[in-house]
Amino acid sequence: MNKSQLSAREILKEWGIRNFRVIDKQAISEITLGASILATGGGGDPEIGLLWTYKVLDEGKEILMVDPMDVPDEIQTASTACLGAAIVLTEKPPSSDVLSLAMERLETYLGRKIEATIPLECGGVNSPVSYAAAGEMGIPVIDVDGMNRAFPELQMTSWVTHGMHSSPTVSVDNRKNVTVIDTGDDDVLAETLARRAAMAYGGISWIATYPLTGEQMKETSILGSQSIAWAVGRAVMRARQEHLDPIVELLNSLKEERNVEGFRVFRGKIVDINRDFGSETNKGFTLGTVTLDGIDSYKGQTATLDFQNEWLNLRVDGKVLCLPPDLIAILDSETGEPIRTDIMKYGYRGTVVVIPAHERMRTPKGIEMFGPRHFGYDLDYMPVEDLNTAGGGV
Amino acid sequence: MNKSQLSAREILKEWGIRNFRVIDKQAISEITLGASILATGGGGDPEIGLLWTYKVLDEGKEILMVDPMDVPDEIQTASTACLGAAIVLTEKPPSSDVLSLAMERLETYLGRKIEATIPLECGGVNSPVSYAAAGEMGIPVIDVDGMNRAFPELQMTSWVTHGMHSSPTVSVDNRKNVTVIDTGDDDVLAETLARRAAMAYGGISWIATYPLTGEQMKETSILGSQSIAWAVGRAVMRARQEHLDPIVELLNSLKEERNVEGFRVFRGKIVDINRDFGSETNKGFTLGTVTLDGIDSYKGQTATLDFQNEWLNLRVDGKVLCLPPDLIAILDSETGEPIRTDIMKYGYRGTVVVIPAHERMRTPKGIEMFGPRHFGYDLDYMPVEDLNTAGGGV
Numbered sequence: 001m002n003k004s005q006l007s008a009r010e011i012l013k014e015w016g017i018r019n020f021r022v023i024d025k026q027a028i029s030e031i032t033l034g035a036s037i038l039a040t041g042g043g044g045d046p047e048i049g050l051l052w053t054y055k056v057l058d059e060g061k062e063i064l065m066v067d068p069m070d071v072p073d074e075i076q077t078a079s080t081a082c083l084g085a086a087i088v089l090t091e092k093p094p095s096s097d098v099l100s101l102a103m104e105r106l107e108t109y110l111g112r113k114i115e116a117t118i119p120l121e122c123g124g125v126n127s128p129v130s131y132a133a134a135g136e137m138g139i140p141v142i143d144v145d146g147m148n149r150a151f152p153e154l155q156m157t158s159w160v161t162h163g164m165h166s167s168p169t170v171s172v173d174n175r176k177n178v179t180v181i182d183t184g185d186d187d188v189l190a191e192t193l194a195r196r197a198a199m200a201y202g203g204i205s206w207i208a209t210y211p212l213t214g215e216q217m218k219e220t221s222i223l224g225s226q227s228i229a230w231a232v233g234r235a236v237m238r239a240r241q242e243h244l245d246p247i248v249e250l251l252n253s254l255k256e257e258r259n260v261e262g263f264r265v266f267r268g269k270i271v272d273i274n275r276d277f278g279s280e281t282n283k284g285f286t287l288g289t290v291t292l293d294g295i296d297s298y299k300g301q302t303a304t305l306d307f308q309n310e311w312l313n314l315r316v317d318g319k320v321l322c323l324p325p326d327l328i329a330i331l332d333s334e335t336g337e338p339i340r341t342d343i344m345k346y347g348y349r350g351t352v353v354v355i356p357a358h359e360r361m362r363t364p365k366g367i368e369m370f371g372p373r374h375f376g377y378d379l380d381y382m383p384v385e386d387l388n389t390a391g392g393g394v
Numbered sequence: 395m396n397k398s399q400l401s402a403r404e405i406l407k408e409w410g411i412r413n414f415r416v417i418d419k420q421a422i423s424e425i426t427l428g429a430s431i432l433a434t435g436g437g438g439d440p441e442i443g444l445l446w447t448y449k450v451l452d453e454g455k456e457i458l459m460v461d462p463m464d465v466p467d468e469i470q471t472a473s474t475a476c477l478g479a480a481i482v483l484t485e486k487p488p489s490s491d492v493l494s495l496a497m498e499r500l501e502t503y504l505g506r507k508i509e510a511t512i513p514l515e516c517g518g519v520n521s522p523v524s525y526a527a528a529g530e531m532g533i534p535v536i537d538v539d540g541m542n543r544a545f546p547e548l549q550m551t552s553w554v555t556h557g558m559h560s561s562p563t564v565s566v567d568n569r570k571n572v573t574v575i576d577t578g579d580d581d582v583l584a585e586t587l588a589r590r591a592a593m594a595y596g597g598i599s600w601i602a603t604y605p606l607t608g609e610q611m612k613e614t615s616i617l618g619s620q621s622i623a624w625a626v627g628r629a630v631m632r633a634r635q636e637h638l639d640p641i642v643e644l645l646n647s648l649k650e651e652r653n654v655e656g657f658r659v660f661r662g663k664i665v666d667i668n669r670d671f672g673s674e675t676n677k678g679f680t681l682g683t684v685t686l687d688g689i690d691s692y693k694g695q696t697a698t699l700d701f702q703n704e705w706l707n708l709r710v711d712g713k714v715l716c717l718p719p720d721l722i723a724i725l726d727s728e729t730g731e732p733i734r735t736d737i738m739k740y741g742y743r744g745t746v747v748v749i750p751a752h753e754r755m756r757t758p759k760g761i762e763m764f765g766p767r768h769f770g771y772d773l774d775y776m777p778v779e780d781l782n783t784a785g786g787g788v
Contacts, residue, residue, distance in 0.1 A: 109503070109574070168572075178562075179587055180503070180574030189594060193573055196590035200583060 007138035008064045011115060017070045020140065023063040028053045028128055031226060033337075034233030035127035037250065038355075039150035040327045041341045042310035043123020044082065053128040056135035063135040066116075068144045068223050073215035076112045077142060078103065080133045081120040083154060083171065083194055084204035085309070085342075098172055099133040102208035105170045109180050110211055118210065118217055119145040120157070122229050124340070126150070144221035146210065148228060148358040149327050152309040154194055155187035156325075156370040158360040159210055162220035166190045169209040173201035222358050231257040236336035246336025247351050254355060263388040265314070265321050266303045266352035267333065268292030270344060290344065292330075292352070303352060305330075307341040312375050314354060323372045325362065326384040327355035354384045401532035402458045405509060411464045414534065417457040422447045422522055425620060427731075428627030429521035431644065432749075433544035434721045435735045436704035437517020438476065447522040450529035457529040460510075462538045462617050467609035470506050471536060472497065474527045475514040477548060477565065477588055478598035479703070479736075492566055493527040496602035499564045503574050504605055512604065512611055513539040514551070516623050518734070520544070538615035540604065542622060542752040543721050546703040548588055549581035550719075550764040552754040553604055556614035560584045563603040567595035616752050618651075625651040630730035640730025641745050648749060657782040659708070659715050660697045660746035661727065662686030664738055684738065686724075686746070697746060699724075701735040706769050708748060717766045719756065720778040721749035748778045 012020055021027070032046045032053075057063065071077075080099045107114055116139050119130035127145075134141040146157030154166050168182040171194050179197040183190040198205035212220070235253035239246040251262045272291040287308050294301035298316075306312045311328035314321045322328050330339040330350040339350045360366070362383070368374070371381040406414055415421070426440045426447075451457065465471075474493045501508055510533050513524035521539075528535040540551030548560050562576040565588050573591040577584040592599035606614070629647035633640040645656045666685040681702050688695035700706045705722035708715045716722050724733040724744040733744045754760075756777070762768070765775040 105576075175580070176578060177580060177583060177587075178574070178576035180572070180576075182499075182572035182574075184570060186569070186571060189571060192594045193591055196594060197587055200586045200590060 008062055008134065008140045012064060012066060012140060015070070015072050015075075017066055019067065019070065021065045023065055023131055023141070025054055025057060027230070028057075028063070028131055030233035030237055031131075031230045032124060032128045032233065033236055034229035034231065035122035036124035036340075037232055037236065037329050037331065037336070037338050038122035038148060038229055038327060039124060039338065039340075040310045040329060041305075041307055041338070042152065043121065043127075043150040043340070044125035044342070045340075046124030046128070049125040049128030049132070053132040053135070056132045061135040061138070063131050063141065065141045065143055065226060068142050068218050068221060071116065071142060071214045071217070073213065073218075075115045075214040076110070077116045077118045077212050077214065077217050078106055078114045078208055079118045079120040079130070079146065079210045080206070080208045081126040081129060082204060083207050084198040098174060098206035099129065099208070100136055101176060101178070102170045102172045102206050103133065103137060105172070105178050105180065106168065106208035106211060109168050109170065109182070114139065114211070116140045116142050118142050118212065118221065119226065120209070121145055121147040121150045122225065123150040127229060141226070142217065143226040144217060144223055145225040146221060147361065148222040148225045149325070149361070150310050151325070151370060154191040154209065157210070158222050158358070158366070159212065159220045160187050161363055161365040161369055162360070164210065164212055164216055164220050166209050168211065169194055169207055171197045171205040171207045173205055177201060222360050225358070228257050240335060247331060247333065247353060250331070250336060250353065258358075260356045261385060262353055262355040263384065264351055264353050265388060266292065266294065266301070266316055267296050267298050268294045268301075268303055268349070268352070270346055270348045273344065273346060288341075290341075295349065308375070309341065311341065313372070313377065314352065320379065321387050322354040322384050323377070323379060323381055323387070324375055325357040325366060325370050327357060329353045329355070354388060356384050402456055402528065402534045406458060406460060406534060409464070409466050409469075411460055413461065413464065415459045417459055417525055417535070419448055419451055421624070422451075422457070422525055424627035424631055425525075425624045426518060426522045426627065427630055428623035428625065429516035430518035430734075431626055431630065431723050431725065431730070431732050432516035432542060432623055432721060433518060433732065433734075434704045434723060435699075435701055435732070436546065437515065437521075437544040437734070438519035438736070439734075440518030440522070443519040443522030443526070447526040447529070450526045455529040455532070457525050457535065459535045459537055459620060462536050462612050462615060465510065465536060465608045465611070467607065467612075469509045469608040470504070471510045471512045471606050471608065471611050472500055472508045472602055473512045473514040473540065473604045474524060474600070474602045475520040476523060476598060477601050478592040492568060492600035493523065493602070494530055495570060495572070496564045496566045496600050497527065497531060499566070499572055499574065500562065500602035500605060503562050503564065503576070508533065508605070510534050510536050512536050512606065512615065513620065514603070515539055515541040515544045516619065517544040521623060535620070536611065537620040538611060538617055539619040540615060541755065542616040542619045543719070543755070544704050545719070545764060548585040548603065551604070552616050552752070552760070553606065553614045554581050555757055555759040555763055556754070558604065558606055558610055558614050560603050562605065563588055563601055565591045565599040565601045567599055571595060616754050619752075622651050634729060641725060641727065641747060644725070644730060644747065652752075654750045655779060656747055656749040657778065658745060658747050659782060660686065660688065660695070660710055661690050661692050662688045662695075662697055662743070662746070664740055664742045667738065667740060682735075684735075689743065702769070703735065705735065707766070707771065708746065714773065715781050716748040716778050717771070717773060717775055717781070718769055719751040719760060719764050721751060723747045723749070748782060750778050
């Protein structure tokens, strides 16, 4: 991927785009913080993704983000991401060329150059990784993603629920092993094959996936997903600086940027973590259940959350307060920093917030593909707004 | 793969080759019988491979076999085969275009046309399948393979022990799902990935693998492997027609064609089969142990054989009589038909024959990669000739 340093800028000039945002370290740290909050307990360690992106910036490479609706219909975009159990990633730091390798092999298989990256999901690793790849490849990032949250499986995207497919997907590892997966319209099989490849590699893989044209990207993505993450991250950082309540600022930012209501529903301390990890059985996920005992005004109540990389559902004293695909975050009450499923420990304290999923994730097809029944719950989906009466944001 | 019908002949003309063998139904049935005997209990149902090849011949396509040493150094060859648990294959008959699809995608990934097929192993399915693919693609088959037996794993070839690699391997299924596996020199990982893909497909995959140049093929293959299988099959068929002892004829044919001594070491009846199949645990193999009680002159003795798709070892009254990579066959004493691990049943009677592996399989690297210790036996390899004193052929 030895393109000239300014080629992202040149590409935008070719497309006639004059409005774009230059992503510097401050910007990427805000976007990554917001994305890791929207990652609903998953998405991996932001330190890893951030360090990677900082390195790309330190090398003098530019990272430019553009509005999806400005992008020509006929261009080729693709997503690049980490796929595997986030808990493994902390022990297996990536080499810098895995993303370029995956994207190059995808270009070879497609017989077409990839001209922009589209982030896969909101996550501490996968959000900044998209920017790092864009900077390395000298191409722009588009202000979209496929989830506006994180989800444990590759097919759980607005792209698939709107008729697109992850195939071909290229999966690589640190040792330059390559697996190309092309399952046509069978996105669940692509996930199975990609997950098995990641396990065979040792738990973690780097993928280039969802090759979409500009037109397909516009019609099926979560538009403005990066801006949403950025607004959330900026709000929480401002709260830290100005000693405001980060949870209030977060909920306000969602109201402003998305015009949706999130809810503060619990505050508690982790008293039990039931992990099921490390075996073939869990098929490459971070799996389990966590219990929190209420503190402050929630004293005497108990919250239970299941997780599969991400939080799946929330029950307080047996009452369901959030179901997938709606978002759950456990946040440090002082800093707004998310407590993730892969690093949480007994005794951690946090505030539990629930947030409505993006409307492109709540279609009937979306509820079928990643609603409660898909994850094995014998429950119909109910929007988080209906599960939490007005004023739930205590 | 719509090439003109005579292109295999035209290719040979281009290469200046005037000596070749035309493979008709009689020839392929003899080769397949011999290959299924050399398949050492594995290799799958010859009916499936044969029907496929007959269909190709019935469509008027020519199948031509050439001597490896006549082939130009610079041509591109590749192997095509079935990978998975043979027991699944009987329930999942292939569609006719899986091999062409696999080879086409390999050509795309390589950026090069494949000009000849090289059989992977001796087996009831994989031997004729190479001929069928050649016929369909209008290219010749070369008189080699990578084992001169069957083996359960993709990397267990003379090609790997002589420095070649299975990457890139393309794995496809009946529904046109495609996985390209490129692990460089890590052939064990390629096997792991290919096996996982086969399992994800439902147990069976069709692969195009081991892209070798003509020169590499000559230096690392089992030369004349097809001729050996053909000689064995012809001998056993002649024995059936002329009411001779098929075991004697088989052993004579090995002596004539390979100048090696095989041994008739047991005759018995299957009294116990301990199968471990169908679970994720067995990773896509037909696994287990079988026990035979001796009959005739072996009355009172007990033979035990472990299998992983193929027979792995043979013990008679606790004494080891054959270790991998040497060959074991249990043959119907009247017809010489092999009893396979995937279809054997309680009560089957047969004669057990052991045969020295080809010298290119017995190198130190070969013993390391597929000798007794690789399969978990705490035993050094000893050649079958040393384990069975002269005169073992009762």
